[in-house]
Amino acid sequence: MTDIQAGPGAAVAAAPGSGSVPAIELDNVVKEYVSHGEVVRAVKGVSLAIAEGEFFSLLGPSGCGKTTSMRMIAGFEDPTQGVVRLHGEDVTHVPPNKRDINMVFQSYALFPHMNVWDNVAFGLRRRKVPDAEIRRRVGEILEVVDLTGREKRRPKEMSGGQQQRVALARALVNRPRALLLDEPLGALDLKLRQAMQIELKRIQREVGITFVYVTHDQSEALTMSDRIAVMNDGLVEQLADPREIYERPASTFVAGFIGTSNLFGGTVQQVSGDTAVLALGPSDRILVPADGALSAGQTVDLTVRPEKIKLAKEQPEGDLSVVRGTVAEVVYLGTYNSYVVVLGDGAEITVFEQNANDSTITAERGDEVWLSWQPRHSYALR
Amino acid sequence: MSRLRASLTPYALLFPGTLWLAIFFVIPTVVMLSLSLQSGDVVNGYAFTFNWHSYVDGISTYHDQIIRSLVYGLASTLIQIVIGFPVAYWIAFKGGSRKSVYLFMLLLPFLVSFVLRTISWQFFLSDNGLLLGPLKSAGLVPQDFHILATSAAVIGGLAYNFLPFMILPMYVALERIDPRVLEAAQDLYASKAQTFLRVVLPLSLPGVFAGVLMTFVPATSDYVNASVLGGTSNTMVGNVIQNQFLINQDYPTASALSFTLMALLLVGIFAYARALGTEDVLEVAAR
Numbered sequence: 001m002t003d004i005q006a007g008p009g010a011a012v013a014a015a016p017g018s019g020s021v022p023a024i025e026l027d028n029v030v031k032e033y034v035s036h037g038e039v040v041r042a043v044k045g046v047s048l049a050i051a052e053g054e055f056f057s058l059l060g061p062s063g064c065g066k067t068t069s070m071r072m073i074a075g076f077e078d079p080t081q082g083v084v085r086l087h088g089e090d091v092t093h094v095p096p097n098k099r100d101i102n103m104v105f106q107s108y109a110l111f112p113h114m115n116v117w118d119n120v121a122f123g124l125r126r127r128k129v130p131d132a133e134i135r136r137r138v139g140e141i142l143e144v145v146d147l148t149g150r151e152k153r154r155p156k157e158m159s160g161g162q163q164q165r166v167a168l169a170r171a172l173v174n175r176p177r178a179l180l181l182d183e184p185l186g187a188l189d190l191k192l193r194q195a196m197q198i199e200l201k202r203i204q205r206e207v208g209i210t211f212v213y214v215t216h217d218q219s220e221a222l223t224m225s226d227r228i229a230v231m232n233d234g235l236v237e238q239l240a241d242p243r244e245i246y247e248r249p250a251s252t253f254v255a256g257f258i259g260t261s262n263l264f265g266g267t268v269q270q271v272s273g274d275t276a277v278l279a280l281g282p283s284d285r286i287l288v289p290a291d292g293a294l295s296a297g298q299t300v301d302l303t304v305r306p307e308k309i310k311l312a313k314e315q316p317e318g319d320l321s322v323v324r325g326t327v328a329e330v331v332y333l334g335t336y337n338s339y340v341v342v343l344g345d346g347a348e349i350t351v352f353e354q355n356a357n358d359s360t361i362t363a364e365r366g367d368e369v370w371l372s373w374q375p376r377h378s379y380a381l382r
Numbered sequence: 383m384s385r386l387r388a389s390l391t392p393y394a395l396l397f398p399g400t401l402w403l404a405i406f407f408v409i410p411t412v413v414m415l416s417l418s419l420q421s422g423d424v425v426n427g428y429a430f431t432f433n434w435h436s437y438v439d440g441i442s443t444y445h446d447q448i449i450r451s452l453v454y455g456l457a458s459t460l461i462q463i464v465i466g467f468p469v470a471y472w473i474a475f476k477g478g479s480r481k482s483v484y485l486f487m488l489l490l491p492f493l494v495s496f497v498l499r500t501i502s503w504q505f506f507l508s509d510n511g512l513l514l515g516p517l518k519s520a521g522l523v524p525q526d527f528h529i530l531a532t533s534a535a536v537i538g539g540l541a542y543n544f545l546p547f548m549i550l551p552m553y554v555a556l557e558r559i560d561p562r563v564l565e566a567a568q569d570l571y572a573s574k575a576q577t578f579l580r581v582v583l584p585l586s587l588p589g590v591f592a593g594v595l596m597t598f599v600p601a602t603s604d605y606v607n608a609s610v611l612g613g614t615s616n617t618m619v620g621n622v623i624q625n626q627f628l629i630n631q632d633y634p635t636a637s638a639l640s641f642t643l644m645a646l647l648l649v650g651i652f653a654y655a656r657a658l659g660t661e662d663v664l665e666v667a668a669r
Binding site (some may be wrong): 110123 | 568
């Protein structure tokens with residue numbers, strides 16, 4: 001056993017630098033609107049605090065309320081209930097043009113009638129910044145996003161990636177206290193998206209501004225974020241750092257939404273010390289950290305990541321969770337092999353096996369195999 | 383074979399339109415141009431003599447009407463912009479799901495014939511008609527007050543009759559504006575008024591431009607409004623051309639006046655396009 005304490009409830013990480021005033025704070029925010037005569041609750045009570053300088057992601061499927069939450073931070077939506085604070089100041093009903101934060105819109109929303117320079121200078125001109133300073137700052141930020149020499153281009157004459165960088169520069173040039181990004185990479189192809197992820201992270205480190213990043217792409221969120229709020233159906237399901245979210249998903253939804261997960265249910269047979277024992281089939285045994293929350297007779301849902309499971313032809317030894325099944329599918333995926341194993345009760349378990357040494361596979365379709373994993377790698381979900 | 387067919391397809395598609403233009407535009411224009419340079423009279427017939435006098439005489443006799451036409455056309459166009467822009471703006475941004483209903487309501491009166499609509503304005507505005515009758519009997523306006531047979535009546539009639547052609551292109555331009563672009567302006571510290579001036583207005587200019595083209599030209603060459611609402615002292619060049627063609631049968635003068643008007647409109651449009659159609663205007667708006 002290692003020192004990692006598993007289990008739900010332990011999953012609430014504190015904001016880095018907590019103690020100081022959060023850059024952005026949502027306090028029990030609710031947003032309802034009427035659509036076709038029906039009241040829709042897009043956000044059902046979200047509370048979160050984003051620290052200064054943090055790269056914070058709102059992650060969830062479409063319709064989960066992440067964009068609405070961001071629009072309330074920006075000031076485009078008026079919360080039905082709750083309070084929005086920026087650096088401790090209540091801005092719940094302050095219009096967007098009076099908030100010291102900027103937004104990078106999905107599909108960029110560049111001004112089509114202005115060239116790159118005028119797009120980027122727009123915010124500074126509205127704030128009556130002196131001309132000389134505008135020239136200096138716009139020039140500098142265009143250098144940061146690598147668009148020097150393209151000042152006279154119109155948005156429609158540029159590629160998606162370039163437009164994306166104009167949008168970023170147009171927001172960053174104002175040196176906002178926080179930058180909101182609404183699926184900014186959604187319209188780019190995979191290669192460019194990955195390059196921009198690294199680029200965004202670099203820029204964020206360079207300028208040191210709080211980034212709030214809305215995305216439905218879990219790998220994007222895991223790659224870039226300091227912390228992630230996973231949202232579903234208008235609520236935050238889990239708020240933690242990427243490792244925590246991936247390793248210890250707090251709910252069935254999070255486990256299913258982030259990466260590949262094996263979910264199965266069982267009844268607790270007995271609890272001995274720190275470990276609860278669940279039985280599935282006659283030769284199966286699953287060990288779960290009990291954390292004092294599990295007792296005999298209780299039914300629980302479990303999750304195990306596919307890469308944590310070891311697949312073998314022989315029965316493994318030791319204090320491991322062990323289940324037995326038949327290989328139904330083997331897929332060679334280059335860096336790893338993916339197996340689908342069917343258990344006695346019909347449940348399907350996905351297993352990833354690293355191709356560390358050579359590409360020979362351990363088992364063929366139809367083979368009887370033993371699956372095993374460390375007890376700390378499975379979690380009882382809420 | 384298929385490649386040959388593919389290369390011929392565009393021409394085949396253009397053919398009906400080209401034929402139409404040739405028969406109803408190019409040939410009449412050439413005939414008119416020839417007529418404008420002929421001399422003679424309707425009894426003895428006309429002969430082509432390169433007679434420039436129709437132009438010189440026409441312009442010197444009717445320059446009042448020509449200038450009046452341009453002034454009326456311009457005035458009615460300006461009125462249409464002032465009235466039409468808010469309507470187009472409202473339908474585009476506040477129309478919600480009923481946009482097409484509002485557009486239909488806008489076009490509904492225009493299903494009635496142009497002349498008939500103008501005549502009903504004549505009834506409405508007549509000296510003891512629906513508008514002035516009650517006002518006069520109530521003593522709110524003097525007995526000798528009249529609207530008909532004034533330049534205001536003609537300009538008003540022109541503005542009314544061509545209004546949809548101004549509103550529709552402006553609506554299309556406004557409707558195409560991405561609402562997120564307006565949010566971006568707000569996000570970048572622009573007030574509502576600044577957002578309108580810096581973003582909405584410049585982006586609507588192509589629509590205003592098209593609307594002006596579609597209304598200024600027909601309004602300037604119109605004769606129905608002047609003859610129905612304008613009386614004898616507010617005639618436009620269209621009335622003169624109509625008279626010369628149909629009553630005096632002085633075809634050379636009528637044709638010469640038509641070409642003069644056409645030339646003036648073309649010069650005006652090109653000057654206007656140069657001034658407004660370039661990107662310089664937008665650059666100014668960006669500052």
